[in-house]
Amino acid sequence: MSGYVRGLAVAARAAQTAIAGCDSVTRYALLERMAAQLLDGQEAILAANAQDVLDAAATGASKATLDRLMLDAARVQGMAQALREVAAQADPLGEITRSEVRPNGLVVQRQRIPLGLVAMIYEARPNVTAEAAALCLKAGNAVLLRGGSEAARSNAAIADCLHAALRALRLPEAAVSLVEDTAREHVLELLQLTDLVDLAIPRGGESLIRFVAEHARVPVIKHYKGVCHLYVDRAADIDTALGLLIDGKASRPGVCNALETLLVHREIADAFLPRALAALRASGIEVRGDAATRSFDVDVAQASDDDYAAEFLDLVIAVRVVDNLAEALAHIARFGSDHTEVIATEDAATAEAFVCATRSSAVMVNASSRFNDGGQLGLGAEIGISTTRLHAYGPMGAETLTIERFVVRGDGQTRHSSIE
Template identity: 50%
Template sequence: MTDIERDVREVAERARDAAADLAPLSRAAKDAALLAVADALVARAEEIVAANSEDVAKARENGTGEAMIDRLTLTAERIGAIAGAVREVVELPDPVGEVVRGQTLPNGLEMRQVRVPLGVIGIIYEGRPNVTVDAAALCLKSGNAALLRGSSSAYSSNTVIIDVIRGALAGTEVPVDAVQLVPGLSRDSVKHLMRARGLVDVLIPRGGAALIQTVVNESTVPVIETGSGNCHVYIDEAADVERALAITLNSKTHRVSVCNSAETLLVHAGIAEAFLPKALAALRDAGVTVHGDDRVRSYDDSVVAATEDDWGTEYLSHDIAARVVDSLDEAVVHIRTYSSAHTEAIVTDSQTAARRFVARVDSAAVMVNASTRFTDGGEFGFGAEIGISTQKLHARGPMGLPEMTSTKYVVTGEGHVR
């Protein structure tokens, strides 16, 4: 056993012990710990920003793109918002102990299915140090121990943030080892975390498609897949042009570096003449480069020719692919072919078109006359989310507190034998 494997297994073993002590704690004990964490984040914001500045400086030296630097950057204002998100989690109902279903069986046995923590959750993520706090808060509230493995690009930030969290927990009933940073900066530490079956109950990868597929394909620990966001906006023939413009611009430009930002625009041929000249001009004015097919390019000389790769790309930048389609069904076929099954939107005044789109598009979230940017745990009222699952087992879409639990059956009898 190598040193790094030993180190990873040691933190996993401590997390396993902490999870056992954390699971039975009351909501009051967990909420008190989370409030202590929120206060500590604000109190030590200057220290966190200083560490983050080191990470940002290294990222710029390494030629990291501005979209990724935006994800990496922390300011006192952002830390305040992160602490606010922790306080919002405090206000959410505790899912642990909730009775999912229950009944008295014909033989008199009382059967209840209740929510219980998953146990030890490993989160592997890239770039964004705010995930460190979000993940820790959701894990603690749902009674789970968190093993956090951020990217090396945010190592200084994450190290200080974890120190702040653990320092806050030290004065509460929640065990300090309920939140730990996975040691090591090499890929080996990730590999050993993925192979810690029996110590780690589930892994949740958050990041680009390459990271997610690596974890899904190589892990022996069960994985909840959070997919990349190749999100589509379809402008139906029956759409209101001004509404379509507003939704398109918000979906693409509100924040380009996040997974619910639109990456492909599909426009029905019947509305292209009225919509595309305005949309292309507005996108250009917002600094967006449009990668379009020949029919889109015919409306604006600034549109660059789209390649096959563009249709499947999650840009996370001021770029969008665009195509004219001849029918709603053609739009659906395009989405089925290239989508990552994250979020798709239709803009239409036709209830028939909306119902058909919703029924035929198989993604975690489908928006009708609303921006793709609403696929978010906070916007859905879940509080800070652990990720947006694009798989179909256990959890799908924004993962809030209930998705951080499993269930067990509690059966009570009076000397019953079978």
């Protein structure tokens, strides 16, 4: 190992103490200043990003990758707004989440403290550079950012803005450290730093997640692929279900909370599927379906098990007709990725059964899968959507970048009687 990443991590670890020691007013001012610096640096960010997009397109990057990579003025403003929303949230540090008095008079409390140093390993999404930094700093952590080579210029330009804000408040720039050399050997080095890194969060394609999980010696929370389902129940309102389908699939197909599979109860298939297939075709979406689905449209391609397991991240959807709720749930259990599941139904009992039987990080009842997003769920921004059942599951905001510890307050209690 070269020691390059260890040097960054040592500096970031030292800087974390300064961030954790700030009061809430200072951390609020820091995030507000970061938002302002992003807007002030918008021209440089967009110029860097334009070159990244050109290079990625020249190397044959997919439409989904280019969509995630591309920034425009609206997206830069969205980053700044996300930082301001995080800044305005209640400070999680020091919060007493639980307190009880034991029979012996001890006051036992749970208190939120920072995780420490968080390593963020991600691909193609330059907005993660700003949003991950803001969330980590809000929670009193330092962050080590390793973005993908396809976004190297964009990430560096954004990091420059964040560093300017840290300097303005006389805080160490190393609290937000960017691994600018994107060689894979440096990821391996980072994943071995058990004495410095408290948590690694990989966010990207399946190959990246697997690589991190297989090589890490530090704790990892996986932000895995989104094989998201919409189940249209026999008691669904058809117009509602159509709206959920098109918004979930067509609004931005290259993101992890986009729909990938449509399941339709057989008793509503005659009324729903012809309209659904026409709407999908009008939106430019390729449909792959089972025999029952293909009976409504001969142009639908035959779906395979690989299709039902796929995260297409494109204008493609797999469709299957099921006999009942139990069959839909069995399909989701077999092919799902614990990300997002949606049910369209007017039957409250069926909705509740669906919620109770699915294990995914978010379950939507008559609401689009696209709402499984930190900003939409009130977190301001997200560091990612955890599909690992640890202390965080689903969109991770500032609060989930803290951990609870015990604080015990007494007045001299001992566990054992003194021995005379």
